[in-house]
Amino acid sequence: MGPVDSADDRRLLATVARRYYLQDASKVQIAQELGLSRFKVARLLTEARDRGVVRIEIAPQAAVDTALSEQLIEHLGLRHAAVVDVPLFSDDAQAAVHLREEIGRTAAVLLHQVLGEGDVLGLPWSRTVSAMVTALETLPRVPVVQLSGALTVTDVAATPVDVVREAARLSGGPAHHFYAPLVAADIESARMMQRQPSVAGTFAHIDDVTVAVVGIGAWLPGESTIIDLVDAPTAAALTAAGTVGEISGAFIDAEGNAVDSELAQRLITVSVDQLRAVPHVIGLVTGPSRAGVVRAAVGGGLVDSLVTDSELATALLATEPVITRS
Structure with a gap:
């Protein structure tokens, strides 16, 4: 058959291509809809x-x-690492968004490599984790467990419930999620929320998680969403207690130990001990200012793999090698 030239023929080509490439219809389905053989459909796609x-x-x-x-x-004694090198942008905000998207895409590739049927995936609230789930195309059939409550920020519309539901939709597995803020107004409110059936039921599955993907923040202004939300005395108290950063609200010191505080008791999130018990935790983190908290997280046995940028990787390589806590 020679190339088609008429308007009707080109419309047929466009219809077949649209159904196949954009609407995920199979060649057999298209053939049945249009009264063609599947071999004719294949020739039309070519x-x-x-x-x-x-x-x-x-x-x-x-x-x-x-x-x-x-x-x-x-x-650092990691299981996996992927160091992303991205083009420079003159606009800092544009650069940050672009880097987050690239970290998310790279993390999606790594997650697809390490996650298998039989695993249980844990996901908290995090800009980079949200970017990773957006980049995912498929997942093996696994349960997905929410690890933290939600923060409301202007540049991310997705809540942790949205992230968990989308990951579960891709995997076809169950989604264990809950509606609650990451930071409660006070300790008693946090305890009340933790007793709610949806929260308690979801947290009961955290011990089943075999692979978690988390963001890592330094305890510095502009480097952690939480520090930017709390008042100065609260932030200063955690600094004085030795906090170097947080993983989804789990505050840690330079040795990777949990830091307790009034704020820590107000958070609806996975604990340091629960994170350490997860067999494989992948940290998504950027920026050389977070080298200290990354070393603490890896050395404390909280993070096993990293997806990061070249600036942070270079800063980490300039420090002493990490001896990971077993």
């Missing part, structure tokens, strides 16, 4: 590409620096 009706492009991704990733694995 013709659509040849005639330019369909243009297939591979979206560019940030380069993963393999050499730097391997050095980071050796230096």
Whole structure:
């Protein structure tokens, strides 16, 4: 059959291509709908590409620096590391969004490699974790467990419930989630929320989690969403107690130990001990100012793998090697 030229023929090519590439219809389905053989549908799809009706492009991704990733694995004793090197932007806000998207895409690839049927996936509230789930296309059939309550921020519309539901939709497994804020107004309110059936039921599944993906924040203004929300005396009290950062609200010191405080008792989130018990925790983190908390998280046995940027990786390699707590 020669190339088709009439308007009707090009409309047929566009219809077949749209159903196949954009609407996920199979060749058999398209053949039945249009009264064609599936072999004719296959020929039309080929013709659509040849005639330019369909243009297939591979979206560019940030380069993963393999050499730097391997050095980071050796230096920190990690299971996996992916160091993302992204182009520079003149606009800081644009750069931050672009880097978060690239970290999310790279983390999606790593998660797909390490997660298998039989695992249980744990996800907290985090901008980078949300970006990772957005980038995911498939997951093996696994349960998905929410690890923390929600923070309301202007640049991220997705709540942890949204993130968990989307991951569970991709996997086809059950979603264990709850509606609650990350930070309660006071300790008694936090305890009341923790007793709610949905919260208590979800937290009962945390011990089943085998792979968790978390964000990591330094205890510095602009480096942790939580520190930017609390008042100065509360932040100062945690600093005085030795806090170097937090993982989904689990405050840690330079040795990776939990830091208790009034604020810590107001949080609806996974604990340091629960994180340490998860067999594989993947940390998503950027920026050289977070080198200290990353070292604490890895050395304290809280994080096993990293997806990060080249600036933070270089800063980490300039420090002493980490001896991980077993």
